[in-house]
Amino acid sequence: MATPMRKSAGWAAEQALDMDSILILEQLLNGLQFGLMLFLLAAGLTLVFGIMDMVNLAHGSLYMIGAYLIATIAAASGSFWLGLGAGIAATCVIGMLLEKTILQRFYHRDHLAQVMGTFAILLMANEAVRMIWGTQPMQLNAPAALAGPVTLLPGLSYSAYRLFIILVGLGVAGLMYLLITRTRIGMQVRAGASNREMALAMGTNVRWLFTALFVFGAGLCALAGGMLGPILAVQVGMGESILIPAFVVIVIGGIGSVRGALLGALLIGLVDTAGRTLIPLLFAGIMAPDLAANAGPAVASILIYVLMAAVLFFKPNGLFPARG
Amino acid sequence: MTMFGTSRAAFGAAALIAALGVSQPVWADTVKIGFLSTLSGPASALGMDVRDGFNLALKHNEGRLGGLDAKVIVVDDQQSPDAAKQTTDRLIKREKVDFMTGIVFSNVMLAVAPPIFASKTYYISPNAGPSQLAGKQCNPYFFSASYQNDNMHEAVGQVVQDRGFKKVALLAPNYPGGRDAIDGFKRYYKGDVAAEILTPLQQLDYGTELSQIRASGADALFFFLPGGLGINFIKQFTSAGLGDKIALFGPGFSADEDVLSAVGDAAVGMFNADLWAHDLPNDANRRFVADFQKEYGRMPSSYAARGYDTAQLISAAIEQVNGNLKDKEALGKALKQADFTSVRGPFSFNTNHFPIQNYYLRQVVKDEQGHVTNKLIGTVMEKHGDAYAQECGMGG
Numbered sequence: 001m002a003t004p005m006r007k008s009a010g011w012a013a014e015q016a017l018d019m020d021s022i023l024i025l026e027q028l029l030n031g032l033q034f035g036l037m038l039f040l041l042a043a044g045l046t047l048v049f050g051i052m053d054m055v056n057l058a059h060g061s062l063y064m065i066g067a068y069l070i071a072t073i074a075a076a077s078g079s080f081w082l083g084l085g086a087g088i089a090a091t092c093v094i095g096m097l098l099e100k101t102i103l104q105r106f107y108h109r110d111h112l113a114q115v116m117g118t119f120a121i122l123l124m125a126n127e128a129v130r131m132i133w134g135t136q137p138m139q140l141n142a143p144a145a146l147a148g149p150v151t152l153l154p155g156l157s158y159s160a161y162r163l164f165i166i167l168v169g170l171g172v173a174g175l176m177y178l179l180i181t182r183t184r185i186g187m188q189v190r191a192g193a194s195n196r197e198m199a200l201a202m203g204t205n206v207r208w209l210f211t212a213l214f215v216f217g218a219g220l221c222a223l224a225g226g227m228l229g230p231i232l233a234v235q236v237g238m239g240e241s242i243l244i245p246a247f248v249v250i251v252i253g254g255i256g257s258v259r260g261a262l263l264g265a266l267l268i269g270l271v272d273t274a275g276r277t278l279i280p281l282l283f284a285g286i287m288a289p290d291l292a293a294n295a296g297p298a299v300a301s302i303l304i305y306v307l308m309a310a311v312l313f314f315k316p317n318g319l320f321p322a323r324g
Numbered sequence: 325m326t327m328f329g330t331s332r333a334a335f336g337a338a339a340l341i342a343a344l345g346v347s348q349p350v351w352a353d354t355v356k357i358g359f360l361s362t363l364s365g366p367a368s369a370l371g372m373d374v375r376d377g378f379n380l381a382l383k384h385n386e387g388r389l390g391g392l393d394a395k396v397i398v399v400d401d402q403q404s405p406d407a408a409k410q411t412t413d414r415l416i417k418r419e420k421v422d423f424m425t426g427i428v429f430s431n432v433m434l435a436v437a438p439p440i441f442a443s444k445t446y447y448i449s450p451n452a453g454p455s456q457l458a459g460k461q462c463n464p465y466f467f468s469a470s471y472q473n474d475n476m477h478e479a480v481g482q483v484v485q486d487r488g489f490k491k492v493a494l495l496a497p498n499y500p501g502g503r504d505a506i507d508g509f510k511r512y513y514k515g516d517v518a519a520e521i522l523t524p525l526q527q528l529d530y531g532t533e534l535s536q537i538r539a540s541g542a543d544a545l546f547f548f549l550p551g552g553l554g555i556n557f558i559k560q561f562t563s564a565g566l567g568d569k570i571a572l573f574g575p576g577f578s579a580d581e582d583v584l585s586a587v588g589d590a591a592v593g594m595f596n597a598d599l600w601a602h603d604l605p606n607d608a609n610r611r612f613v614a615d616f617q618k619e620y621g622r623m624p625s626s627y628a629a630r631g632y633d634t635a636q637l638i639s640a641a642i643e644q645v646n647g648n649l650k651d652k653e654a655l656g657k658a659l660k661q662a663d664f665t666s667v668r669g670p671f672s673f674n675t676n677h678f679p680i681q682n683y684y685l686r687q688v689v690k691d692e693q694g695h696v697t698n699k700l701i702g703t704v705m706e707k708h709g710d711a712y713a714q715e716c717g718m719g720g
Contacts, residue, residue: 023539030531135365137552139586142563147590149565157565162531231560232528233552241526276532280521297498297522 022156027273033162035269036169040224041242042249042261043176044217050256050322051192052210054103055111057118059221059246060239061125062098066091066222068133071140071234080143088222095218099211107210126236135236140229165227172220173262180258189213193256193322245272248304252311254318263319268304275303355392355642355649358415358445360408360436361426363400367551369582370428370627371400374450376620377631378425380612381639383619389635390642392649397421403428405435412436416443422649423448425634428627430454430473430501441465444652446659450634451627453678455504459712462676467659469634471599472678472710473501476575477508477548479597479683479704484513484544484573486704491518493542493570495533495557497549498522505548505575511711518542528556534564544571547578554578555586562590571595579688581625584696592696594688599679600629600668601686601700609667623697633666640664674709676716682706 045059069090074083102121106114141147142161149157180186188209191199200206224242225234232238249268253260280296287295311319359378361371375398382394397419401408408427415421416439424440425448427433433452440447441463449468457463458472484492494509494517496502502522510517519540521533537545545566549557554574561567567590576598577583584591602613602623612632616624624632637659644658645651660673672680683705686698 019539019541023535026535026538027532030535033531034529136368139555141559147563149563151565159531159560159563159565161563231531231556233556235552273532277536294498294522297524301524 018155022153023277025153025156026158027277028270029158029162029166031270031273032266033166033169033269034273035266036166036173037224037228038242038245038249038268039169039262039265040172040220040227041246042253042265043172043258044213044220045246046250046253046256046258046261047189047193047213048217049250051189051196051213052107053196054107055114055118056103057115057243058098058103058121058125059217060243061122062091062095062218062221062239063225063242064129064234064236064239065094065125065225066218067140067225067229067234067238068129068138070222070226071138071229072133074140075138080141083140084223084226087226088219091222091225092215092219095221096211096215098218099214103214104210122239125239130236137233137235140226140234142230161230165231168223168227172223176258185209185212190322245304248308250318252308252318254315254321256322257318257320260318260320260322267307271307272300272304275300279303353392353647355389355394355423355638355647356419356421357389357394357396357638358412358419358421358424359396359398359426360401360411360415360424361398362403362428362432363398365403367403367428370451370551370625371426373582373625373627374426374428374631374634377612377616377624377628377633378450378635379631380616380619380628381632381635384611384615385635385639389639390644390647392642392647398426401427401432403432405432408432408436409439412439416440416445421445423638425450425638426631427452433457437461437463437466446652446655448634448638448659450630455712458676458678458710459715460717462716462718464656464677464718466677467637467673468678469637470630470679471681472712473504474508474511475683475708475710476577476597476599477505477546478512478711479685479708480546480573480575480595481509481512482683482704483595483597483685484509484546485515487544489544489571490515491540491542492516492544492546492573493519493521493537493540495521495523495530495537495545495547495549497525497527497553499525501550502548509546513546525553528553530557530560531564534560534566537570538564538566542570544573546573548575550577551582554583558583558587558594559590567593576600576626576686579686579698580627581623581697584688584698585622588696589690591688592690595701596686596688596698597683597704598626598686598698599681599683600626601684601698602629603698603700604667604669604684606665606667606669608665612667623695629667633664633668633671636664636666637662670707672707674713675718676710676713677718678710678713680707680709683708 048054048056066087070083070087073086074080106117146161146164148160150160151157188204249264250261253264279300283292283296361374363371399411423446428451430452434454447466449470451470453468453470453472457466494506496505519536572594574596576596579594579596640663641658645654662671662673669682674680682703685701685704687701689699690696
């Protein structure tokens with residue numbers, strides 16, 4: 001694909017190099033965009049897992065419910081922004097109800113019970129969405145102002161909406177950094193992540209903290225759902241397909257660590273994007289085209305799991321383990 | 325959802341009749357059609373269009389096909405070969421249908437073909453046209469009122485070749501239909517391939533691929549992404565700023581009414597090839613398009629046009645044999661003659677019972693009322709058959 005370009009006449013070499021650096025820049029942005037969205041999901045997941053010691057498979061359902069609510073409100077009101085705001089708020093309320101009524105009862109059970117219970121919630125959420133919104137995917141369109149491209153550098157135009165996603169992701173990451181390092185809640189969260197029993201003994205109001213954390217995680221899920229809705233499709237099952245990479249992220253980053261989640265998410269985003277670009281090219285160079293066309297994408301899609309295995313081999317607790 | 329309910333109810337009723345042992349009355353003046361199609365799930369819009377087109381033809385014929393009262397049993401195949409097989413058994417054995425039709429997906433078609441052929445029931449395809457049934461596994465009981473799967477991609481290849489594009493990027497999902505699309509395209513496009521990208525069938529975010537396409541320096545892009553995939557891709561293509569740099573080409577499926585109503589302005593300018601266009605200037609088509617809009621309140625798609633033609637083809641054949649459905653051989657001969665006026669213009673059957681027909685170039689435009697729709701540009705291929713006919717041993 002790119003190889004014939006490099007082979008082309010010498011006078012075009014400089015131009016070809018240009019094209020390649022544009023490709024690399026653009027793929028970096030793609031990786032950043034994908035990684036930051038994974039971070040939104042992984043941040044909530046890692047806190048719930050790290051602090052409450054709770055495996056929550058229904059996390060992806062909140063992402064799906066958030067996306068549906070945002071799409072529905074946006075369609076009804078005609079405003080993407082109103083849909084986003086109201087959808088996130090509604091998902092927070094749903095998250096709170098879920099935590100208060102059901103999930104709280106799972107905190108003292110073992111992981112197997114938690115997996116079974118939250119998996120049941122996931123299935124019920126899928127069917128409920130199917131009953132309410134039907135089987136056809138919903139359309140959520142990016143706001144008109146962001147629908148077009150922006151020119152970043154001469155020759156490099158990039159989707160304004162994807163750029164916006166990157167900014168939102170960076171903003172949330174920055175906000176979370178301040179929240180965790182500079183506030184009292186943040187201190188309690190860190191204390192809870194590194195030693196839960198001790199934090200309890202020191203008088204942290206765990207009930208309240210857990211609910212707040214869960215609601216915050218639900219809000220981030222809905223934000224991710226609203227951001228990705230216009231790029232992906234708002235459909236039943238969307239939560240599961242992103243839940244698995246989100247789990248990979250928190251395992252790589254170290255369970256309970258928001259810093260680890262951010263780094264893990266960016267790593268996964270970049271590796272996944274790079275893999276999808278480079279591996280098919282690499283394979284095309286060494287094997288028959290039809291074989292490469294099959295093997296390339298297949299190998300690219302397992303790359304993030306290879307990365308996870310490698311990280312776990314050298315650092316079994318992840319890159320930034322919250323527990324010393 | 326309601327659709328699902330209705331088909332289930334129809335099923336229930338059918339099962340009840342059978343269970344009560346009520347013998348099927350022999351209506352000499354009735355023809356029974358088993359209409360098995362995808363009516364739930366993400367691709368349900370396609371099955372519904374085929375059904376509505378078929379029903380419109382019935383309405384035009386006052387509920388009759390070739391002079392016989394038509395009884396159409398509509399069932400959902402859930403886009404599942406297994407579900408379709410079970411349903412087919414019931415339609416053939418309990419309902420004893422005279423014809424079957426409706427299937428959208430080739431994998432479903434291939435799963436139910438053996439039992440249908442074994443029961444000597446005629447199947448008229450309004451959509452699926454897998455190469456197997458056009459070539460070595462062709463069958464006297466199969467007639468395609470649609471196309472062979474490669475056809476539209478071949479036509480697009482011809483267009484891109486004719487327009488002098490020299491460096492084309494190709495994008496399709498990594499499954500048999502996607503790879504056939506690329507093969508069909510390359511059969512008629514002889515220039516350089518700037519990039520050939522296959523994506524997982526579940527993928528919806530094409531950011532990475534769009535960057536690759538931009539970097540490949542392609543002057544045109546051929547893509548085949550069915551249903552929701554295409555909707556996402558076109559939006560992302562435009563928002564990445566490639567719309568005015570790279571000419572967009574695809575088969576008619578990638579720019580049919582279901583896609584256009586979701587994508588809107590982002591698709592304007594896209595070229596696509598199809599066997600039909602809503603503005604084809606012939607009387608049958610004008611009537612079809614006007615009445616379809618009146619009846620269903622939306623623009624018909626190519627799927628609807630083929631559903632309509634399917635009913636007309638069946639009707640013509642029944643008329644020719646004077647309603648005698650018992651003489652299978654005579655019925656087959658009558659079908660082969662295709663003595664009906666197709667909304668797509670000239671239509672006849674090849675030796676493998678697949679069509680010899682024209683393929684047209686359409687472009688997505690915004691019409692005077694501000695609707696985004698297709699506009700007929702011209703004819704790409706005249707009386708075009710398919711590449712597999714010579715492998716079929718039916719002859720004559």
